[in-house]
Amino acid sequence: MTTLLPTTTAGSLPKPSWLAQPETLWSPWKLEGDELVAGKQDALRLAVKDQRQAGIDILGDGEQTRQHFVTTFIEHLDGVDFEKRETVRIRNRYDASVPTVVGAVSRPKSVFVDDARFLRAQTDQPIKWTLPGPMTMIDTLYDAHYRSREKLAWEFARILNEEARELQAVGVDIIQFDEPAFNVFFNEANDWGIAALERAAEGMTAETAVHICYGYGIKANTDWKKTLGSEWRQYEETFPNLQRSKIDIISLECQNSRVPMDLIELVRGKKVMVGAIDVATDTIETPEQVAETLRNALRFVDADKLLPATNCGMAPLSRDVARGKLQALSAGAEIVRREILG
Numbered sequence: 045m046t047t048l049l050p051t052t053t054a055g056s057l058p059k060p061s062w063l064a065q066p067e068t069l070w071s072p073w074k075l076e077g078d079e080l081v082a083g084k085q086d087a088l089r090l091a092v093k094d095q096r097q098a099g100i101d102i103l104g105d106g107e108q109t110r111q112h113f114v115t116t117f118i119e120h121l122d123g124v125d126f127e128k129r130e131t132v133r134i135r136n137r138y139d140a141s142v143p144t145v146v147g148a149v150s151r152p153k154s155v156f157v158d159d160a161r162f163l164r165a166q167t168d169q170p171i172k173w174t175l176p177g178p179m180t181m182i183d184t185l186y187d188a189h190y191r192s193r194e195k196l197a198w199e200f201a202r203i204l205n206e207e208a209r210e211l212q213a214v215g216v217d218i219i220q221f222d223e224p225a226f227n228v229f230f231n232e233a234n235d236w237g238i239a240a241l242e243r244a245a246e247g248m249t250a251e252t253a254v255h256i257c258y259g260y261g262i263k264a265n266t267d268w269k270k271t272l273g274s275e276w277r278q279y280e281e282t283f284p285n286l287q288r289s290k291i292d293i294i295s296l297e298c299q300n301s302r303v304p305m306d307l308i309e310l311v312r313g314k315k316v317m318v319g320a321i322d323v324a325t326d327t328i329e330t331p332e333q334v335a336e337t338l339r340n341a342l343r344f345v346d347a348d349k350l351l352p353a354t355n356c357g358m359a360p361l362s363r364d365v366a367r368g369k370l371q372a373l374s375a376g377a378e379i380v381r382r383e384i385l386g
């Protein structure tokens with residue numbers, strides 16, 4: 045990639061209203077059967093068009109083919125019973141009724157590879173594909189089989205690696221693993237979570253990224269953030285080990301969050317996806333606000349390693365707001381590009 049400051053998104057974009065209820069997480073599909081398959085592809089095409097029109101450099105599918113960033117992947121695996129549900133605490137924050145691991149987990153066939161091939165056919169620009177990370181996956185399940193969070197995480201890491209290798213083979217340039225759990229379970233992340241993530245990324249020639257955010261779209265996450273005080277220093281716990289890991293890109297949130305920018309220094313040498321777009325407000329950033337966030341980040345990350353991005357997925361926003369934010373991201377990056385190139 046030769047573009048300076050290549051822009052990208054964390055992952056999701058709003059879905060069209062004819063595909064799923066807008067501005068909601070877990071929204072049920074409005075189509076079924078062959079119509080749903082075609083509808084998802086049309087939505088993916090529109091997501092690509094919106095990104096291209098806004099001038100985004102590394103394109104994603106806007107997660108148009110999945111209902112949830114973790115569950116949709118798990119639904120395709122054997123060993124998990126979605127009828128058998130137990131209530132567990134998610135990321136130490138809220139209780140949810142979750143599916144049960146009832147046997148050895150495996151991936152009978154690829155999950156997103158057809159969708160990724162479809163995305164590849166839409167553009168010659170670099171593409172990024174998102175998968176859940178192993179630690180975040182285990183945190184949304186009740187495990188009645190392995191009875192060990194670590195053991196289940198390693199099994200998921202193996203399965204994720206199978207999927208990642210196939211995604212790479214159909215032309216995905218960057219595989220991103222979403223690991224918000226790294227901001228909660230520091231000890232586990234450092235003991236085995238980061239190692240499991242490296243297992244998921246093992247043997248990749250595509251670049252690999254890890255997205256670590258504070259969570260959006262549900263009240264429990266908003267309430268939790270209120271308890272974190274004036275400085276959010278959670279990244280401090282895992283960044284030193286991530287800096288030493290084989291993961292190429294670290295994705296974090298910087299816009300309107302209380303994360304001290306200098307924590308990026310802890311992953312010096314890695315590429316950094318700097319969240320310069322707040323996904324928790326309908327207010328569209330000005331290009332100058334985006335530029336200011338990027339300038340701040342440039343004090344701690346070299347210009348050739350900075351990827352301007354969104355804080356997190358934009359699924360809960362309206363399509364107009366999301367488009368406006370993509371344009372602001374692109375325009376803000378362009379301001380800073382010109383400053384750097386003189």
Ligand SMILES: [Zn+2]
Nearest residue numbers: 257355356357
């Ligand atoms: Zn996120």
